[in-house]
Amino acid sequence: MxxxxxxxxxxxxxxxxxxDHLIPFRTALTRILATKEDFPYEQAYHRMRYFSDALSAELGGTPTHGEELHQMRRQRFQMALAEFDLQLTSEQAQAVQEEYLSLQYAxxxxxxxxxxxxxxxxxxxxxxxxxxxxxxxxxxxxxxxxxxxxxxxxxxxxxxxxxxxxxxxxxxxxxxxxxxxxxxxxxxxxxxxxxxxxxxxxxxxxxxxxxxxxxxxxxxxxxxxxxxxxxxxxxxxxxxx
Structure with a gap:
């Protein structure tokens, strides 16, 4: 039309x-990494979104499938949470990403x-x-x-x-x-x-x-x-x- x-x-x-995109982010961190009530969730969420956008830009736009997409999603959590003294392995980042993804439809x-x-x-x-x-x-x-x-x-x-x-x-x-x-x-x-x-x-x-x-x-x-x-x-x- x-x-x-x-x-x-x-x-x-x-x-x-x-x-509110912060809700699934906060819940995923709590469930997988056992972060506490006083963790700066909003600041960490903002940095995750920042790195998500920056990594996507480096790839020429948001990847939509394949290993590029999975790697970008893991890296954004690793890079963001490192700023808050949480050093994630690739396996931990993948677990957080999977939990975060599963919560985005609720x-x-x-x-x-x-x-x-x-x-x-x-x-x-x-x-x-x-x-x-x-x-x-x-x-x-x-x-x-x-x-x-x-x-x-x-x-x-x-x-x-x-x-x-x-x-x-x-x-x-x-x-x-x-x-x-x-x-x-x-x-x-x-x-x-x-x-x-x-x-x-x-x-x-x-x-x-x-x-x-x-x-x-x-x-x-x-x-x-x-x-x-x-x-x-x-x-x-x-x-x-």
Whole structure:
């Protein structure tokens, strides 16, 4: 389906934007490594995401299958947790990764997401998702969140299926070309500075940076809005966009 170039559109990142990605991370570390309550889970999670993005970039985009994918997933845990005095063997990193993966389908949307998407659609916004990762893995999460009840599958774009990986502007351009939208009428909401803020801004989109982990910008890019929760996101989208 294509739309008018004048149509306003809102697209969301998936991981740690529509649901709390920290929960499966924390549970995996607790179960496999017996980390304690006072372990800095949020800081470690942020570093894991950082290394995941950095390693993916070195490989030219998020790998979607094979040994490259498995090695990247192990290394991101080893590199991140080493900063917190946890030296993981390859076997331990694999065990953490497998537990983390198994927990990613027992997830739920952040409070306010369903209501916001419903309100946006009622106001004639196009609503979609743009996410990095292997198609089957990401779609399993999308199904677990029941997002396809809210968003048509042809408005859900997964990097592994498209062939371009955020922050590559070609992924965002693919979305606007596929749906007949104008970049200046598209807004993207995401938590990752590198993937979401940089990628969408460079593609000419409006950007809401969902910085609910209170992390530091990595470049001079200027998102249009900085938001830390869904009440703020809702207010910006429904009152200012």
């Amino acid at each position: 294509t739309f008018s170039s004048q149509q306003r559109a809102v697209f969301f990142d998936l991981d740690d934007t529509l649901y 997830i739920g949307l952040f409070d306010g997401v369903k209501e916001l998407i419903t309100d946006l659609k009622a106001r004639n916004f196009i609503v979609g998702v743009i996410t990095n990762g292997p198609p089957d893995h990401q779609m399993n999460k999308i199904q677990a969140l029941a997002l396809t009840k809210l968003i048509p599958e042809d408005q859900i774009f997964i990097s592994g299926a498209v062939g371009f990986t955020k922050p590559d502007v070609r992924l965002f351009q693919h979305v606007t070309d596929k749906l007949g939208l104008a970049p200046e009428n598209c807004c993207y909401i995401g938590d990752s500075w590198r993937n979401d803020v940089v990628g969408a801004l460079d593609a000419g989109w409006k950007v809401l940076w969902f910085n609910h982990r209170n992390v530091t910008p990595e470049s001079d890019h200027q998102p249009h809005h900085l938001v830390t929760g869904y009440p703020e996101i809702t207010k910006v989208l429904l009152e200012q966009m």
